[in-house]
Amino acid sequence: MRRPILTIFYQYDPWNASIGGIQTVIDTFIKYSSEQFCLRMVGTAASKEWKVGCWQTATLFGREVEFFPLFRSFNDNVRQLIPTSMRYMAALLKRQLASDFMHFHRLEPTLSVMNWPGEKTLFVHNDIQKQISRGGEGGTGILWQRFPEAYLTLEKVLLNQFDQILSCNASSTLFYLSRYPKLAQRIKNVKNAIDDQLFYPLPAHQKVEKRLEILSNLGLSPETKLVLFAGRLHPQKNPLLLVQSIAALSDPQIHLLLAGAGELESAVRAEVQKLHLERQVTLLGAVPRQDLAELQRIADVFVLTSDYEGLPMVALEALASGTPLVTTPCEQVEALLSPTSGVVCRERTPARVADAILRVLKHPEQFPSSACLASAAPYQAQEVIRGVYDAMWSRWQQKQQQL
Numbered sequence: 440m441r442r443p444i445l446t447i448f449y450q451y452d453p454w455n456a457s458i459g460g461i462q463t464v465i466d467t468f469i470k471y472s473s474e475q476f477c478l479r480m481v482g483t484a485a486s487k488e489w490k491v492g493c494w495q496t497a498t499l500f501g502r503e504v505e506f507f508p509l510f511r512s513f514n515d516n517v518r519q520l521i522p523t524s525m526r527y528m529a530a531l532l533k534r535q536l537a538s539d540f541m542h543f544h545r546l547e548p549t550l551s552v553m554n555w556p557g558e559k560t561l562f563v564h565n566d567i568q569k570q571i572s573r574g575g576e577g578g579t580g581i582l583w584q585r586f587p588e589a590y591l592t593l594e595k596v597l598l599n600q601f602d603q604i605l606s607c608n609a610s611s612t613l614f615y616l617s618r619y620p621k622l623a624q625r626i627k628n629v630k631n632a633i634d635d636q637l638f639y640p641l642p643a644h645q646k647v648e649k650r651l652e653i654l655s656n657l658g659l660s661p662e663t664k665l666v667l668f669a670g671r672l673h674p675q676k677n678p679l680l681l682v683q684s685i686a687a688l689s690d691p692q693i694h695l696l697l698a699g700a701g702e703l704e705s706a707v708r709a710e711v712q713k714l715h716l717e718r719q720v721t722l723l724g725a726v727p728r729q730d731l732a733e734l735q736r737i738a739d740v741f742v743l744t745s746d747y748e749g750l751p752m753v754a755l756e757a758l759a760s761g762t763p764l765v766t767t768p769c770e771q772v773e774a775l776l777s778p779t780s781g782v783v784c785r786e787r788t789p790a791r792v793a794d795a796i797l798r799v800l801k802h803p804e805q806f807p808s809s810a811c812l813a814s815a816a817p818y819q820a821q822e823v824i825r826g827v828y829d830a831m832w833s834r835w836q837q838k839q840q841q842l
Contacts, residue, residue, distance in 0.1 A: 440836075442475060442476060442477050443475075443476055443538075443540060443835045444476070444477045444479060444539045444540070445476045445477070445478055445479065445539070445541075445831070446479040446480070446536060446537075446540070446541050447465055447468070447481070447544075448481045448482075448542065448544070448548060448552075449461060449462070449480075449481075449482055449543075449544045450482065450512070450527040450545070450548075451465075451483060452482055452485035452486065452489070452508065453465065453466060453480060453499055453504070453506075454486065454499060455485035455486050456485075457485070458671050458699055458700060458701070458725055459671065460631075460752040460753070461544045461545075461562075461564055463634075463728070463752040464544070464562070464564070464631060464752065465480075465544065466500070466634075466728075467633075467634045467820050467824065468542075468824055469502060469504065470499075470500035470502070470634060470820070471634075471820045471821055471824040472502055472824070472828065473829075473831075473832065475828070475832050476540070476828065476831070476832075477505075478502060478503070479494075479506075479507070479538060480505070480507070481509065481531075481536055482506065482507070482509070483509060483510055483512040483527070484510070484512070485511075485513055487511075489506070489508045489511075491509070491510055491511060492507075492508075493507065494506070495507075509527060509531065509534075510527075512526075524545050524547045524548060527545075527547075527548050528550055528551050529551075531548055531551035531552060532551045534551075535555065536555075537557045539557055540560070540831055540835075541557050541558065541559045543559065543560070543562070543601075544562045544564065546561065546593065546594060546597055546598075547593070549561070549597050549600065549601075550596075550597060552600075553600050558602045558834070559600055559601045560601060560602065560603040560604075560605060561598070561601045561604050562606075562607065562629070563604060563605070563606040563607060563611045564607050564749045565608060565748070565749040566608050566610045566748070566749055566771070567594075567608075567611045567614055567615075568610065568611075569610075569747040570584075570747065571584055571587040571590050571591070572584070572587055595619075598615075599622070601625060603625055604622065604625050604627070605627055605628075605629040606626065606627070606629065607628075607749055607771075608749040608771055609628065609770070609771060609774070611749075612628050629823070629827065630817060630818050630823045631750050631752060631823075632818060632819070632820040632823040633752070633755045633756055633759045633815055633820055634756075634820050635759055635819045637729070637732050638732050638735060638736075638755075638756040638759040638760050639736075639759060639761075640761030640808050640811075646736065646737060649733065649736065650737040653734070657694075657696075659694055660692070663692055664692055664740075664800050665694055665696060665734075665737065665738045665740075666685065666695045666696070666738070666741075667695075667696050667734055667735065667738035667740070667741045667742070667762070668681055668695065668697050668699070668741070668742055668743070669698040669731055669734075669735075669753045670698075670753055671699055671700070671701040672700060672702065672704045672707055673701045673702060673703060674703065674746070675745055675746055675748075676699075676743075676744070676745050677746055677767075678697065678699075678707050679703070679706060679707060679710050680767075680787060680789065680792065681695065681697075681742055681744045681792070682695070682710045682711055683710070683714070683789035684744070684789045684792035684793045684796065685714075685716060685793075686716055686789065687789040687792075688793045688796065688797060691718065691719060693719065693796075694719055694720070694721065695716075695719060695721070696721050696723060696734060696738070697720065697722045698723045698725075698726040699723075699725065699726075700725045707722065708722065735757050735760035736760045736761070738757070738760075738762050739762075739799070739800055739803070740763055740764070740765055740796060740799045740800060741757035741762050741763070741765070742764075742766070742796060743764070743765070743769070743772065744792060745766075745767060746787075747769060748771065750771035750772065750775065754772055754775065755818050757811075758780060758781075758811040758812070758814045758815035759811075759812065759818075760811075761808030761811050763781050763782075763803075764780065764781035764782075764811075765781060765782050765784060765792070765795045765799060766781065766782075766783055766784065767783075767784050768783060768784075768785060768787075775814055776814060777813070779805060779807065779810035780813070780814040781811075781814075782795040782798055
């Protein structure tokens with residue numbers, strides 16, 4: 440029996456990854472992939488070393504992967520005038536890149552592949568209803584917020600082509616089951632997967648040593664309490680609220696590390712200057728995952744101030760590193776936390792977020808590493824991803840027996 444081919448479609452370069460939870464999910468899916476499958480990736484080129492428009496073989500996480508970049512995209516952390524998803528969809532129109540199994544992580548590009556043969560799976564990462572209905576709160580985060588009915592029309596046309604719709608978001612699962620009852624047998628929940636070989640807690644003495652080393656490198660005193668954020672500086676993530684919350688704390692011994700980049704970077708810098716927080720906030724820019732893992736392990740608290748979320752990978756990674764979480768109300772994140780692994784801040788105001796941060800910093804004994812690890816335990820990559828691959832392999836064997 441020949442090895443089946445799995446092709447993953449997404450608008451990034453896995454060897455030069457941009458910031459985002461979907462990118463992290465795909466990276467982890469490749470790293471923990473089954474040897475029973477040949478892996479292909481159709482993405483974009485973030486390096487001049489790639490040749491656009493042809494297959495090239497390279498190694499990623501110890502696996503051989505065939506890579507097909509559709510076009511060059513050098514800075515996808517900042518939104519372009521023409522969304523990358525639209526460019527990706529247009530580029531696919533000219534191609535026929537079907538394989539035995541195909542995984543898609545955005546809906547829009549699949550308009551170009553409706554007639555392709557092979558088993559298609561759509562991964563849903565966000566709360567779809569909230570993602571397209573936030574126009575009243577600024578409406579600048581996601582293009583479809585301006586045209587929600589257009590998105591729902593497109594969705595209705597495209598979803599029927601998928602053999603599976605795997606949702607990482609419980610609200611989206613319920614939404615799809617209600618809206619598309621005829622597809623109910625294809626719609627399933629799937630957990631996000633943490634790379635627990637990369638995100639894990641340190642023994643106490645090693646954590647102290649690494650923490651002092653990083654504080655020294657940042658020019659901060661050993662007594663400094665570290666608040667960490669990682670992700671795009673994007674309206675959805677509301678980083679301005681986080682900066683304002685640090686100002687509300689009014690404590691020079693509390694320092695915010697912002698690991699990320701995006702269109703709000705200038706606005707965040709301006710807010711830091713306006714609030715005179717230059718000594719309390721450090722913008723690190725885009726941070727490689729290995730370096731981010733080190734920060735997750737030594738931070739005192741990880742904070743999300745998002746307007747809405749699915750189940751962000753950075754939240755899972757913080758907990759897997761033994762670091763407690765403070766978050767604004769996001770259903771999936773709330774369901775993840777226990778009273779001893781984090782705090783949900785019910786009001787999206789600087790004062791309330793500051794109170795929640797202070798609660799964790801003042802009473803770390805109430806948020807032990809063991810509780811954080813327990814919250815993250817069901818999401819370990821080897822178990823989650825093995826289940827997906829095993830199910831694919833079973834379906835493949837059944838198909839071959841029917842030939």
